[in-house]
Amino acid sequence: MATLSEIVAPYPAAPALTALDVREAARAVGAPQPFFVVLDDDPTGTQSVSGLPVLTSWAQEDVAWALGGDAPAVYVMTNSRSLPPEHADRITREVVAAATTAAAAMRRRLAFVSRSDSTLRGHFPLEPQLIADLLEEAGQPVDGIILAPAFPEAGRVSVGGIHYTRIGEDFLPSGETEFARDATFGYTASSLAAWVEEKTRGAIRADEVLTPDLTELRTRPEALVGLLMSAKDQQVIAPDIACEQDLLALSLALIAAEARGRTFVYRVGPPFMRARLGQEVRAPLSAQEVEALRSPEEGADGRGAAKPEAVGGLVVVGSHVALTTRQLERLVADSGVPVLDVEVGKILDPVSRDDHLKDVIAQAVELLGQGTLVVRTSRTLVTGINAEDSLEVSRRVSTAVVETVQGIMGRIRPRFVLAKGGITSSDVASRGLGIRRAQCVGPMLPGIVSLWAAQDGPARGVPYIVFPGNVGDEHALAAVVKVLLGQD
Structure with missing residues (x-):
């Protein structure tokens, strides 16, 4: 530990670099920068950016909507981290095809980003390599894949060259953390080069990965550009990054290399796009800013009357990582907010499933009329006999959560909806709340x-908060809910 x-x-x-430098x-x-299409494997990637469009659908008209605005990028929520490899493959192909067709019609140049988990979970190398292959099939050679989680x-x-994850106050090599023991995307290596070799099953050797260190990044900008220029044939480049200024230095080098004709595909963590676009680090939203986003319901329900407005907000918790559990316990301890469990055992049993969900929905509607409510999946983690079976269990649980949110929204309108966990927040957004197009307004906590x-x-008119399972300290969830309730 260190x-x-x-x-x-x-x-x-x-x-001493700033976003203005980028x-x-x-x-x-002297030429327009490309429009960045960010394929986000769960919705949490937007947490470091602001003022950008978000899509949960990737039909050509949806991408054209984003391209037609003033924003320099769009986030496309593929939710592929919750899906098996063959589905991730299909979705990646669909997004790239829709984006390239829409961009050709509008004469826009694109760059593609595969945004994934900063603790190294997800479909690698499948997604960035597939994007690169598709670009090459269309006549655009790809020189390198930037790996910056x-x-x-x-x-x-x-x-x-080592990727670290903070646990408490200490930084541990990521291969030694709970994230490396993920049932679907587990790994052993903490060295990024060795991780690439592990994930590609030796197809890419560790010594083939370019690994510029902090000295090169911070003091040798021309050497860094030269290293990027040297990449060829989709070579993986895994630079050291320890702070925002390192991301800005990398962005400057990438702009220079791309201006000289190099093409890259990106596999990155959340803050990369903020630096690459030259966005300032936005201050967290205040209670007043959140309140300004609220608006009355448009239209009415089938009975010709608007749904009642809830007194509080709906917090939906699907993540099972230890940090989420601690954050939830702190929220309950600080505010006494009631908790309803969607019992995994009951929803996996077809005999008890539907009645159980009806009961949870009825209780939730009643409690929201009194204040804020947590609806969570039961805390005992249920996994399958293998990685694919574990994903199937996750999908069945997520579907039950979606149906619960749909049932609640059909009867009452919460002051806000907060979803905790990547898969949970994606499914709640696209299926539970029916969001197809959105704007990422900004962060609720720093970055x-x-x-x-x-x-x-x-x-529409109900603030939606995407809260990853594995970020913040144990007080973070309680702090965000306090702001959402106008108590900051």
């Missing part, structure tokens, strides 16, 4: 936890 200061001690201090470098190129605000950094404003569906 602190971050101990890990970075052998390296030079980070350069914007000016992009302007100096770091997320400094959440305590995930890459230093000396983490995203608030969306739905542009369609029954959740």
Whole structure:
């Protein structure tokens, strides 16, 4: 175990770069920057950016809607981390096809980003390699795949080629954490180069991965550009990243290399796009800003009357990581908010499933009339006999959560909806709330936890908060709920 200061001690201090430096470098190129299509394997990737469109559908007209605005990027919620590889493959092909067709019609140049988990869980190498292959089939050679999972605000950094995850106050090599024991995406290596070799089953050797360290990133910008220029044939490049300035330095080098004709596909953690676009780090939203996003229900239900407005908000918890459990316990201890369990054992049993969900929905509607409510999946984690079976269990549980949210929204309108966990937040957004298009407004905590404003569906005018399972301290959930209730 070590602190971050101990890990970075052998390296030079980070350069004094700002987001403005990136914007000016992009302007100096003299040609428009590409429009970035971010395939996000769960909705939590938006937590570090602001003012960007979000899609949960990737029909060509949806992508065209995003391309037609002023934003420099769009986040497309594929939810592929909850899906088997063959489904991730199909969705990736669909998104790339829809985006390239829409962009061709509008004469826009694209760059593609595969946003995934900062603790190294997800479909790698499948997704970035497939994007690269599809681009090459269309006549665009791809020189490198940038692997930058770091997320400094959440305590995930890459230093000396090792990827670390903060546990408490200490930084552990990620291969030694609970995340590496994931039932579906587990791994053993903490070295990013060795992790690439492990995940590609030796198809890419560790010594084939380019690994610029903090010294090169912070003090040798031209050498870093030269290294990026040297990449060829989809070579993986895994740079050290320990802070925002490192991401900005990488972005400057990428702009320079791309201006000289190089093409990259990106496999990154949440803050990469903020740096690459030259966005400032946005302050967390205030209670007043959240309140300004609320609006009355548009239309009425089938009886010709608007649904009643809830006194409180709905918190939906699906994540089972230990941090989520601690955060939930703190919320309950601080506020006394009631908790309803969607019992996994009951929903996996077809005899008890439907009656159980009806009962949870009825209780939830009654409790929301009195205040804020937590609806969570029962805390005993149920897994299958193998990775695919575990994903199937997760999908059945998620479907039950979606039906619960749909049932609640059909009868009462919460002040807000907060979903905890990546798979949970994706399914709640797209299926539970019927969101197809949204705007990512900004973070609820510094650099983490995203608030969306739905542009369609029954959740329009109801703030929707995407809260990853594995970020923040034990007080984070309680702090966000307090702001959402106007108590900051």
